[in-house]
Amino acid sequence: MQRHLFPTNSWFIIFLIIIFVHAPSSASADDDERYLSCMKSFDCGNIKGVGYPLSGSDRPDYCGYPGFELGCSNQDPEITIMQLSYKLLGINNQSRTLNVSRTDYTENLCPTLLSNTSLNPNLLSSTSDHAEVTLYYGCPSPSPAGFSAQFTCNINDTGMMGYFTTVNLSVLSMSAPSLISYPTACNNSVKVPAHLSAIMPNLPDPNVAQLLEAISQGFELEWSANDSLCDTCKSSGGQCGYNQTTTSHFSPSLEMQHHLFPTMSWFIIFLIKTFVHAPSSAFANDDERYVNCSNSFDCGDIKGVGYPFWGSNRPDYCGYPELKLDCSDQDLEITIEKLTYKVLGIDNQTRTLSVARTDYAENICPTLILNTTWIPNLLNYTSDDQNITIYYGCPTQGAPTSTALPQFPCNINATEMTGYFTAFANLSDLGSSASNLTSYLASCKDSIKVPVRESAFQQILSTPTAAQLLGGLNQGFGLKWKASNNFCDTCQSSGGKCGYNQTTTAFTCYCKDQPQQFSCQQSPTDAQSPTNDQSSKPKICPPPTYTEAGSFLIEN
Structure with a gap:
């Protein structure tokens, strides 16, 4: 409260600032918060220095395009595209390409959910080194002669035989009619991309292990995210980002004015310390996380949604990861x-x-x-x-x-x-x-x-x-x-905002000055107590397994 105890001095300081500086109000402001946030890079495992158009971790959602949010799982960077999870194998900023592989095909050809690979054509497109493998599941036995290999799956506790071929069926002149009609009798089919160069060795002698290895090597996607505007932004000293409100590109610019008056800035600081004797925190803004988690999520008729949920203007640390x-x-x-x-x-x-x-x-x-x-x-x-x-x-x-x-x-x-x-x-x-x-x-x-x-x-x-x-x-x-409900009640009653620490995977109480474990009015005993609410942490059980068998087909 010190700044309210010296009204005369405060007015005197304001007078001096106006007289000596004659600068716009932004001249003594800090750099724009979005500029600073979007300067940060995403680092996970061997993938480091990731920037626009990707967001995630220390990079808020406004630093990247919607649908380009990264996660880090056991030091493996991951991205979710159209509700499918992919492991990020590499990023090339020069060619603006991602190399990704489907996480559900990491260990075998029998994923729990049979889902086609789909992309947003306005944001992502395939490169020239691209081949599509079509896998058929739940196929009848016996198969035509062209299906020379097979694999089995266990999906929904139902065992079936399946067959596959690495040859485009339409190019088989003699047996094509029977081969084309056979896959229609299969229960399901899924298209999975891979590098054409990785698929080529499979063509002469179809092999399940080789196919799985080729899929695990991933495939390449080229992004299109206002790249020319981003180049212009960066060349002017800005950081590229995306305005969630206007759904367009924006550039959080560096506010340079306060760097133009270093001598005057030090003089102002001297005056403040001399006349007010207030701690630096007296003039500081509320903690950014406290402010952000004060926001509510509004959509249609449902408004005022808070913890344990996040999304839109509520960053991921304001709620549980799964919510x-x-x-x-x-x-x-x-x-x-x-x-x-x-x-x-x-x-x-x-x-x-x-x-x-x-x-x-x-x-x-x-x-x-x-x-x-x-x-x-x-x-x-x-x-x-x-x-x-x-x-x-x-x-x-x-x-x-x-x-x-x-x-x-x-x-x-x-x-x-x-x-x-x-x-x-x-x-x-x-x-x-x-x-x-x-x-x-x-x-x-x-x-x-x-x-x-x-x-x-x-x-x-x-x-x-x-x-x-x-x-x-x-x-x-x-x-x-059930998301640390009792902790959240305690936090809110102390004036805090409930949240979730992604690093410690535990509940966090965001207070105006800094985060606390449970309450903004913690006693020394509370402050030293470990955050070990294991019962409140979500334990994600593996989904039920189910089986089918399949065939796969390569299309360039």
């Missing part, structure tokens, strides 16, 4: 274990999210058939949630006629199939027909569980139709979070 929010067409969204959910509501009193799967927004035939998963010790179902089991790819012969197992048609990836769903967790409750139903459903290709609210569950039980199921899914379900 990032996005705003898509004024719809609040969250991605949990690679599945995107629309956030229907947030209740801070009960600490619950109301969410609905976006892939079931319009029909019950999503492109990817994925189970709903959550994060134990961080997100869990509420007591109001009930599961519906949906079966896909069921045989037409021996189809049941039970009203407890309604049928629906699906067209997924241009494949017509028959599906069923049931609200009965235990089919034995259906009596004498249970055995036949269980046997029949075991022959379906896929089954998943999707949660709904109890009220919707009861409506589906009474009126088991596909329309009723879709309506229930869009009403969403509840997820209760």
Whole structure:
């Protein structure tokens, strides 16, 4: 409070500054915060000195393009592109290229989720050293002669034989018709890029180990992110960045004026110390993290969202890593274990999210058939949630006629199939027909569980139709979070802002002057206590494994 105790001296100092300096107010300001932040580089493992258009770690999101945020996992830099995670193998700023490899194909050809490689064409494009490998999963046996090799997968506890070829099927004149028709009988196909130079050795003698090695060497992507504007910015002494509000390039410029008056600056400092005798912190701004975590996330009808969530103008240190929010067409969204959910509501009193799967927004035939998963010790179902089991790819012969197992048609990836769903967790409750139903459903290709609210569950039980199921899914379900809740209550009651320390992977209380462990009014005992809230840290369990077998095809 010292600066309020000397009003006469304060006015005197202001008078002297005006008389001696005659400089604009910005002349004695610090460098722009964004300029300083965007000067920092991203370092992880062997990849160092990463700048624009990439952000992450010490580089806030405004230092890079949306979709170009990097993470560091066990000293491996990673980037997520269109919800797929890639290991960053190298960056070439001269050619403006990234070398990346899909993390889900690190160890084998059988990833948990079968997802195509997709890019934002306005930001990323393939280079000339590019080949696409098409892998086919769940293929019938035996295969045509052209499929000379095979691999097996274990996906969803279903073992299948698969086959692959490294030859473009369309160039095979004699056997092409049968080879082209064969892959259509496979359940799924996935395109995975690789360096053409790495794929070439596979062509004469197809080999699974060589293919996996080629995929692990990654592929090259060229970025386009207002590069000429960035060159102009840097040549003028600025730092390149991206304005999240105007969705355009901006350049945090260096404020040079205060370097032009070094003698006068020292004279002003002398006057301040002489007349006010205040500690330097008396004039300092509030801690940047405290200020940033005071911001709330607003999107559409949902406003005022704070801890444990982050995103937009709330940096990642304001919330748990897994609880990032996005705003898509004024719809609040969250991605949990690679599945995107629309956030229907947030209740801070009960600490619950109301969410609905976006892939079931319009029909019950999503492109990817994925189970709903959550994060134990961080997100869990509420007591109001009930599961519906949906079966896909069921045989037409021996189809049941039970009203407890309604049928629906699906067209997924241009494949017509028959599906069923049931609200009965235990089919034995259906009596004498249970055995036949269980046997029949075991022959379906896929089954998943999707949660709904109890009220919707009861409506589906009474009126088991596909329309009723879709309506229930869009009403969403509840997820209760546990994110050091007691610590956050203590922090907020002491005037602090709750956050998360990415380095120590523990809760942090951001105070006006500096971060504390739990409270802005800590006692010496508290200050010395270790941050060891292991029970509140999320423990991410590995996703369930499932199997299929496949084929792959190279296309230049």
